Amino acid sequence: MTREPPTLQFDHVVREFAGGVRAVDGVTLSLAPGSFTAVIGPSGCGKTTLLRLAAGLDSTTAGRVDAGDMSGSRSVCFQDPRLLPWRRVVDNVALPLELAGVPRARRHASALDVLQAAGLAHASRMLPSQLSGGMRMRVALARALVTKPQVLLLDEPCSAVDEFTRMQLDAEILRTWRACGATTMLVTHSVSEAVWLADRVVVMARGRVHADHVVRVERAARERGGVAFIGEVEHCMRLLAAASGAASGEEAA
Amino acid sequence: MNAPAAGVRAIAWPLLGVAIVLGTWQIGVMMSGVAPYLLPAPTAIARAMWESRDMLAAAMGRTALGAAVGFTCAAVAGILLGSVIALIPLLRRSLYPLATVLQMVPVVAVAPLLQLWVDNGLPMAILSAAIVALFPVLAATIDGQASVDPGLRELLKLYGASALRRWWKLDFPWSVPATVTGLRIAAGLAVIGAVVGEFVSGYGGTRAPLGIVIQAAMRDARTDLVFAAVALTTVVGFALFGAVSLVGWLLVRRWHASAVNESEDRR
């Protein structure tokens, strides 16, 4: 029985740190159920903080984050794979189920399933140290999928790998999203990645949302070298530059 | 270079070093004519080892037993206590400084006191070995569990794991390499502790461990036997250290060393 994924709702969210620094300064966003939203922005714009608030790793100073009813699960993928080095791949992937109390045979089978779907079945008995960086990220993605999440949060998952591996991982992310249909939020500093993966690109700067743009190219038509695609990327980059400029303009003022 | 040749090379150089030291020592003694009770030649020591081999072997067994049992007690106590202290921050703040005091008190000074509470012979050797070996294990365990990768910690918190489950599935396995390091240090110290305990209350006569053999030989001006017994004490230390190192290597070889290398590759 599949449940509907929830709306991921940010309601005038503020996150202030010691010293009065406002990493998130009044963000109101509503991510539609099952949608794929990319959040981009210059370093320090608060996108990662926003994601962590959605993940429950941090709490708001003001405002509310609503990730739907808590019966569904939230999965997070970080910049680094965060695999337990002494466990084999299959046991790493099964970890969330293990902590949820799923019996051994069942969680083992579920883990093998997602590894199979990711084309990693051959690596199931390997240790993380025996895998390349890219493969480890794919294992981390598989782990995020094993709980059939309703909300999927990705915090710059591809920033630590090379360009080619990034493209492979992007394909994997797309497949993952399609497999679980979760409401997905991707934080990235790669504009082309954002455009290729997401329905909607949100531009942040200085803790605020500066632009909110729906990607106008059909998914089927998104070829990285294609004219339409490049046009979208350039449009988003202009939005990004404007946001950064406006932000520094505010600083100067 | 193939593996066997590398292995031979690894042993050959230290052996050569030892041979040079022994040779110089032998020649030096022979040429200077120094009295044997002040500095015996290596040949005299070897002869003493051979002539008293039965007595020395039995003594070595006793010292090894005291050190091994004391080490095991310290290892178990250190890991248990260290884990409890690492798990509860309040305990860490209050007990860890006390543990450092434990290390500062020299066992040589405390041993006569211990004698009042513990039986002579093997129990004393075990107790003083355990006391000396405890702190390295304790400190290493606490440090290992306190230095868990924060990213992994966060991951488990995210999955809703309780503090206890986090400890069992993450902190404890993570700390194994650090604990192993502490155990290796403790192994050598345990032998020293056992011998000190023997100095104070080891059995004499036919039940003598190496510590008593050393004392009796000193009294008898049999310096060659003193050296022989001291050398065997070192052997016991090496053996215990080697055994602990082997077990440690078996536990972590698949993931730890390569984990270190892997993080270097990624940079």
Next chain:
Amino acid sequence: MWRSAMVVAVTFLCLHAGCDGSKDGASAPARTMVRVQLNWVPEPEFGGIFAAQQDGLYTAAGLDVDIRKGGSQVPVAQLVASGQADFGVMTAEDVLTLRDRGGDLVAVFAIFQDNPTGFLLHESNPITTIEQLWMSASTVAVDANPPYVRLLNAKYGGKDLKLVPYTGALAGFLASKDAVQQCFITAEPVECRLRGVPTRVLSVATVFNPYAAVLATSAASAAKRPEMVEAFVRATSEGWRRYFADASKYNPGIAALNPSMSLEAMNIAAEMERPLIVPADGAPIGSMRLERWQQLERELVQVGTIESGRTPSAGVLWSAPVGTPSGATAAMPTP
């Protein structure tokens, strides 16, 4: 003016004639540094040495004596043989054993003519003879591997006996009614009596009776400075004579150096040790006979400390150029 200058010059010359080049310009010659290593903490068993020092006998003999206290782990014989101490108090078997191993020691003075070593038991302990003790399963605290233990093992077996190190601390003995430990007849039993703890002593002298404490020095240095050795021995001998004339005069000084033995116990010990130190045949304190060294040598061969056929007793006694240590007693300054 010339005459006064002459007076000044002559006076000046006379003063300098008496100088002998010594640094402080005084008429007394520089004193010889002498290090004496004891084998235990300061106790009445070293009474004569401390008396000699207190009365200035060493100083008058031109010696600057430094008395160093010892303990159960101090290797006195080795220290003296290697020159780190000029004289040492040690057992006769220490002297012979080290001589056998190549150390050049000579004995110059016997402190104890008879062996004050014994086994200390609580009075409640049913054991009354050494034979019983050695055949029992008691735990006995003794020095590391002394010859008398091996003699007793040869005689009575002792396979059930448990021997542990003797550290000199009474606490262990007082804590357990079954405890047995080595003791000096003049020391631990007295302490116990003063604390109201009844004890029994089994004397080891019946089994093994060498000169239990002697002063020894290295033969080489004795050959080089015989006058120094002679002066030291004579001063020490006089010190012992004065100590036994009135021990209570010197015991406070010793007690000040040893907080673990009371003054009262020291006074009693001084009385108890007198028959063990003063020779019964009227010979002077400190004199030795070669036959007793040879007897000891036979016993050490018997227990295997010395290989048979070797005779370290030959030449163990030092004789002073001016006669034996018991010889000419020149007048000593009275305090």
